[in-house]
Amino acid sequence: MITxxxxxxxxxxxxxxxxxxxxxxxxxxxxxxxxxxxxxxEGADELTFLDITATTENRPILLDxxxxxxxxxxxxxxxxxxxxxxxxxxxILRAGADKVSVNTGAVIHPSLINDCANAFGSQCVVLSLxxxxxxxxxxxxxxxxxxxxxxxxxxxxxxxxxERGAGEILLTSIxxxxxxKGFDLELTRQVSRAVNVPIIxxxxxxxxxxxxxVFTKGEADAALAASLFHFNELSIPELKTYLAQGxxxxxxxx
Amino acid sequence: MITIIDYGVGNLGSLANLFDRLSMPYIISGKPEVISRxxxxxxxxxxxxxxxxxxxxxxxxxxxxxxxxxxxxSFLGICLGMQVLFDQSEExxxxxxxxxxxSVRRFRMTVKVPQxxxxxxxxxxxxxxxxxxxxxxxxxxYYFVNSYICAPDDPSVVIGTTVxxxxxxxxxxxxxxxxxxxxxEKSGAAGMQFIKNxxxxxx
Numbered sequence: 190m191i192t193x194x195x196x197x198x199x200x201x202x203x204x205x206x207x208x209x210x211x212x213x214x215x216x217x218x219x220x221x222x223x224x225x226x227x228x229x230x231e232g233a234d235e236l237t238f239l240d241i242t243a244t245t246e247n248r249p250i251l252l253d254x255x256x257x258x259x260x261x262x263x264x265x266x267x268x269x270x271x272x273x274x275x276x277x278x279x280x281i282l283r284a285g286a287d288k289v290s291v292n293t294g295a296v297i298h299p300s301l302i303n304d305c306a307n308a309f310g311s312q313c314v315v316l317s318l319x320x321x322x323x324x325x326x327x328x329x330x331x332x333x334x335x336x337x338x339x340x341x342x343x344x345x346x347x348x349x350x351x352e353r354g355a356g357e358i359l360l361t362s363i364x365x366x367x368x369x370k371g372f373d374l375e376l377t378r379q380v381s382r383a384v385n386v387p388i389i390x391x392x393x394x395x396x397x398x399x400x401x402x403v404f405t406k407g408e409a410d411a412a413l414a415a416s417l418f419h420f421n422e423l424s425i426p427e428l429k430t431y432l433a434q435g436x437x438x439x440x441x442x443x
Numbered sequence: 444m445i446t447i448i449d450y451g452v453g454n455l456g457s458l459a460n461l462f463d464r465l466s467m468p469y470i471i472s473g474k475p476e477v478i479s480r481x482x483x484x485x486x487x488x489x490x491x492x493x494x495x496x497x498x499x500x501x502x503x504x505x506x507x508x509x510x511x512x513x514x515x516x517s518f519l520g521i522c523l524g525m526q527v528l529f530d531q532s533e534e535x536x537x538x539x540x541x542x543x544x545x546s547v548r549r550f551r552m553t554v555k556v557p558q559x560x561x562x563x564x565x566x567x568x569x570x571x572x573x574x575x576x577x578x579x580x581x582x583x584x585y586y587f588v589n590s591y592i593c594a595p596d597d598p599s600v601v602i603g604t605t606v607x608x609x610x611x612x613x614x615x616x617x618x619x620x621x622x623x624x625x626x627x628e629k630s631g632a633a634g635m636q637f638i639k640n641x642x643x644x645x646x
Contacts, residue, residue: 190606191562192584229631234561260460263631265586285456287588287629310452310490312557312588356557356588385552387559410555440561440584442631 192440193404193432194234194411195425196389197418199224201240201251201270222257224419229262231425232442236262237290237359237389237413239317240270252284259285269317269359273298278305282313290315290359293332296339296346299353306354315389316355318343320376321363328376335363343376344383351384358384359413362392369395369417377407389413397423397431404437445519445646446481448508449473450498452523453487454628461628465635467642475507483646484508484516487628488523489588492547493535495523505540512542517645518620525615525622526593534591543617545595554608557590564603564613564625573602574644575616575637583633585613585625592624621645 199221225236238258240251255268268281269290278289289309295301295316305314319335320328320343328343339346347358360380362373372393381388387410390403394414403409417423429439447458449471462469469485472478486508488495499505512518520528527539532547539547550556561584566576585605592611595601603614603623613624621641627634 191558191560191587194560259456260463263461263464263629263635265588265626265629282454283456285460287454287457311590312489312559357559385555386557387555410560442584442633 190438191410192234192438193409194389195400195428195439196235196237196411196413197224197228197233197425198237198239198391198413198415200415201238201254221254222261225258225266226261228418228425229264232429232440233264233425234440235264235411236266238266238268238286239290240268252280255281255284255286267315267359269315272301274301275304275308278309278313282309288313288315288357290317291355292317292319295350296330296332296341299349302350302353302355306356311354311356314355315357315359316347316350317359317361318347318350318380319361319363320373322373322376326375326379331363335366344379347380347384351386355386357387357389359389359391365393366391368393371395371399372403372407372409372412374402374407377403377409381408381410387411397428400428401432401435401437404432405435444468444470445483445485445642446470446472446478447485447487448478448504450486450488450495450502450504452490452495452498454489455487457626457628458485458487461635461638465639465642473502473504475503478504479507479511481511481516484511484518486518486520486524486527488521488527490523491534492523492526492532492537492539492591495527496537496539499527499540509540509542512620515619519641519645520620520622521628522589522624522626525624526591528620528622529593529595532591542620543593543595543600543615544597545593547591547593549591551608558587558607560587561585561630562587562605562607562613562625564605566603566614567601570602573616575602575614575621575640577640578636579633579640585623585627585630585633587613587625589624619645
């Protein structure tokens with residue numbers, strides 16, 4: 190039986206800044222490659238690297254981080270941020286990433302999803318969807334790092350993107366993100382039921398129970414969190430033990 | 444030394460990193476003259492069967508591969524590199540290499556497709572001493588990314604099964620050929636152990 194995945198998310202931009210200002214306590218933890226190795230050893234099922242300001246600052250992704258990470262870790266990882274073309278995607282896959290996530294670029298040019306899926310296979314193409322609730326049971330897709338309403342319904346866009354070849358959806362609730370008040374269960378469940386590809390829930394995870402809820406009530410296939418893991422508020426082994434006790438199937442690293 | 448076959452649909456970097464980590468030498472090549480001299484072969488592969496087979500034919504590797512496999516050269520196929528060993532695949536109605544009898548079918552629509560994530564691999568009770576599973580507990584999790592699965596005609600080649608839409612064949616071994624539907628190169632310690640075991644038992 191397939192297990193539910195726990196995915197730490199590493200923000201390359203922030204990590205670089207933290208390292209750059211030599212914030213002593215976080216200097217080692219600020220190197221994304223060091224963090225990636227730590228999460229691999231602790232039993233993370235996958236890693237996600239996001240260069241969240243790549244689009245708004247219009248600059249390319251940090252390829253050397255991707256190359257160094259690929260050499261060090263033994264689990265899959267995806268990379269996203271500012272992906273506009275097949276050649277952007279090819280560079281990242283060649284550097285050693287297993288998947289690439291597309292967000293704003295795909296909303297502006299939806300055929301980017303078809304092109305990338307045709308060139309590299311659906312399994313490489315993750316749709317990163319940032320959703321914000323605008324009315325009861327209505328969420329819109331926001332682009333440019335969550336700053337601009339695209340006008341698209343999150344459910345409709347999820348369906349269209351998977352028809353175009355996205356193999357997985359990284360679904361972030363802008364409303365919940367950073368609040369640590371729990372994932373948006375209703376949004377996650379609705380998207381999970383609307384499409385036939387795995388859903389990675391993101392935004393709002395603050396407690397072990399939030400993760401249990403997003404798997405059981407939100408019907409997510411994977412759950413992602415960042416600062417919760419980075420600042421040792423919750424360890425992956427502790428979270429997995431809790432989930433297993435709650436009846437959720439999780440991987441036990443040998 | 445093992446030769447990793449470059450036919451345009453493989454995650455070559457991940458495999459190179461794995462062998463580097465294990466301090467094991469390897470060659471990467473897509474040239475028939477290099478592959479025809481190889482001591483052992485690894486056929487990786489992510490992507491579609493149609494494109495994979497087309498590339499193998501265009502690079503004139505299909506014939507070389509059949510010859511090497513029938514000559515007894517040790518062979519490891521991963522994911523698409525397992526599927527193309529069979530007679531044919533439902534994916535794009537593709538005629539495959541036909542070195543293993545059987546076919547490749549899509550998961551049923553009752554489950555999410557592709558299967559992405561970690562799933563348990565069980566070896567048959569009859570073969571607990573298979574050297575490929577040395578040091579690997581029954582039911583260990585491996586990383587899968589697949590929409591299609593192999594159905595070998597001969598059940599005796601099955602050395603691993605996994606449950607998704609129903610039980611499917613996740614690893615096979617027959618004479619010099621070993622193949623896995625999962626990605627050992629992305630499966631943490633359990634994956635590294637499997638590759639080590641293959642190298643020790645087959646090279």
